[in-house]
Amino acid sequence: MPRFDRLTPETAVGASRELLGELVERHGTVGDMVATMAHSPAVLGGYLQLSRAMRRAKLDRKVSELISIAVQAQQGCGICLASHIDAARSLGIAEHEIELAHQGVSSNPAVAAFIRLGLQVYREPASITDEQIDELRALGHSDRAIADVVGVVSLNVLTGAFNLVAGLAPSGHSGQLQRPADDA
Known part of the structure; x- marks a missing residue:
């Protein structure tokens, strides 16, 4: 059972609101993990940056x-x-x-x-x-x-x-x- 609520661009605050808003605008929806990570703008932002960076990895x-x-x-x-x-x-x-x-x-x-x-x-x-x-x-x-x-x-x-x-x-x-x- 989830311990944290899913956030939306309407319920998130600060940087998380902006990040979620951009993601929803681009993709239409976000998964449970991303919506829940929005409780911490640092965690959500860090996850998104690391995830993007790893797409440039040379590892097969x-x-x-x-x-x-x-x-x-x-x-x-x-x-x-x-x-x-x-x-x-x-x-x-x-x-x-x-x-x-x-x-x-x-x-x-x-x-x-x-x-x-x-x-x-x-x-x-x-x-x-x-x-x-x-x-x-x-x-x-x-x-x-x-x-x-x-x-x-x-x-x-x-x-x-x-x-x-x-x-x-x-x-x-x-x-x-x-x-x-x-x-x-």
């Missing part, structure tokens, strides 16, 4: 979604997990790869290394070693892509933590891995 979108699935499986945000699973499916990622990411692994060694890095950034970034970074480079990953993993994890921590604190839950499904009807 499929890899980003697999990292996000792994992080959200650990963090426990059902809304985020469901969203990233849906995004992965829409990108054509195979169901078995989505399931592996949920477990924090991948059948592709280069992707698996990025998922491991993402989970380590999430859990204990101080434990990352020079050897791990060298391994990522040996797998062909650029320093920019390695840095982008930190951004992906940061965005997931922000959105997942916010949703959990705000008491937001997925509507329509539990955020668990669900097979499409034609796989049943």
Whole structure:
């Protein structure tokens, strides 16, 4: 059950009113998380800026979604997990790869290394070693892509933590891995 009310451009104040107004004008509506984030103009503005910045990341979108699935499986945000699973499916990622990411692994060694890095950034970034970074480079990953993993994890921590604190839950499904009807 939500702990905070959804705000609208009419009920929000200050910078949040402006931000929500712009978003509604451009998109027609905003989701529960954004409408609830409007309680803090700093959080809403920070989320929007980081989200926009991460769209310029050089990290492959499929890899980003697999990292996000792994992080959200650990963090426990059902809304985020469901969203990233849906995004992965829409990108054509195979169901078995989505399931592996949920477990924090991948059948592709280069992707698996990025998922491991993402989970380590999430859990204990101080434990990352020079050897791990060298391994990522040996797998062909650029320093920019390695840095982008930190951004992906940061965005997931922000959105997942916010949703959990705000008491937001997925509507329509539990955020668990669900097979499409034609796989049943």
